Amino acid sequence: MLIKKILNNNVVITINDDHEEIIVMGKGIAYGKRNGDLIDISKVNKTFELSLKDEQKKMLNMLKDIPIEYMDTSDQIIQKAKKELKVGIDDSLYITLTDHIHTSIERYKEGVILKNQLLMEIKSFYRKEFELGMWALTLIKAKYGISMDENEAGFIALHIVCSETDNAIENAYEITAFIKEILEIVKNYFHIEFDEESLSYYRFVTHLKYFGLRCFNHMKHNQIDSLNNDILEIMKEKYVDAYLCVLEIKKYVKQKYDYILEDEEILFLTIHVAKIILKK
Template identity: 45%
Template sequence: MVIKIVVKKILNNNSVISEDINCKEVIVMGKGIGFSKKNGDLIDETKIQKIFVLEDDKKNNQLINLLEDIPEEYFELSQMIIQRASQKLGKDLADSIYLSLTDHLYMSIARYREGLHLKNKLLFEIENFYPDEFRLGLEALNIIESLFSVKMAEDEAAFIAMHIVVSENGDDMEDFYKSTKLVQSILNIVKFFFKVNFNVESFYYQRFLRHLRFFSLRILSGEDQKKLSLKNDLLPLIKDRYVDAYQCTLKIKDFVNNSFNYILDDEEILYLTIHISQVISDIEEEKGKNKF
């Protein structure tokens, strides 16, 4: 985006209001971008990190109030965490995380200083389903302790990881909660059907988990329901070869249908059956090794 590099209003040392090439107001963010500036001054383009176009009056006011009310060090903290996450994950994160994470960190640190520690009900799921993002959350806790002298529990690392995951996928927090709970429900069906505990470090488990993440998003969006049901000629062969895995998949099919009114087609049943058979075979193989 091309910017008319002129300050219209200073929000804080790290953010100012300017205009884009179409004379639409934008918020320009960058470390020290508003320091010692006044209205009408030029913006140092080399300091620009993010640009937010102001289009919705309600959201605009919320954003401006956030930038004016929250101390600058929280934006700097947020930018450090986001930059580290983007580098480690090898992808850009949605712009919304600059606001949502900053607001969350500001409120969370304030709560901790008052002795209020919130438990994260999805701590186990986030740690196991999103290990890379959770590790970034743990790294963020070290940064927070170093800069703010506040030591936080792993629950907070999971909250930070949630913001990163949501920003990665372009979802909102409600979709994240629903997707994570759905994946856990499907894993529980498999776990209780075969009476096993998963090896979360297993290659087959991690591959199954990746499949379930995308599967859950399709269910919640209902996207495949708009298409004709796909028939797969391999399914009869697979269900005869992997009888137990197929029966387990049928239980998942019933659960998804009853809970989300989503009907699995043959192709999805096929893939679920194969994934489940591989995960269970891997567990049984490990059990066999441990007998000797």
């Protein structure tokens, strides 16, 4: 790969065999080099093929100002996330997480500690991601000598959640609040407390996450087919209370988010709610 532009000693823009611009990182990778020189492949630590131009601009602006050590820290967290979660992680997480860690450490040095208003919900809805956030805090403490509280673990967890769903951090906050609202409807309707350790609760929360994505993006569920329509009719009769609860959810979502639940969504929500209350 040939160097097109040197950002600093550790980051360059290169041209690959397909004539695409690639961001390449590695300690000292550009030391003593000029534009047009070949890269020493043995020094390459990470490459980025960001598909969106605005993402690439964000990356370039960030890498000029943030020490490479922060990117290394993000990479360690992301690699562990890939291993633990076994899901696809969007490359944009390298941008958002590195920037967050850098600014958070600077804030802590100045004694500015932010409260995460959705911490309890994050701990409940995104347990694995929160555990990764707590692990990240131990890594940050070891590398930078900065002790952060669990509020930061929650922020890091949300960044990971965003990369799983390919959404902005603002959407992650909205969806987390959305999940909380729907759970409150179910809880108040049946006057119950959820068993947050149960598989049915975990599956319900997972479904609500993607339900929230559809709601905020105004995406329609697939049109219900004849088989699922028959199943819905059976569910209405067999699990009347669960179905009526879902109708309350439908009314709430329409009023607050101007989103109309299709029968397919009503079916799956009814199934999840029925499983939740059967555990009681």
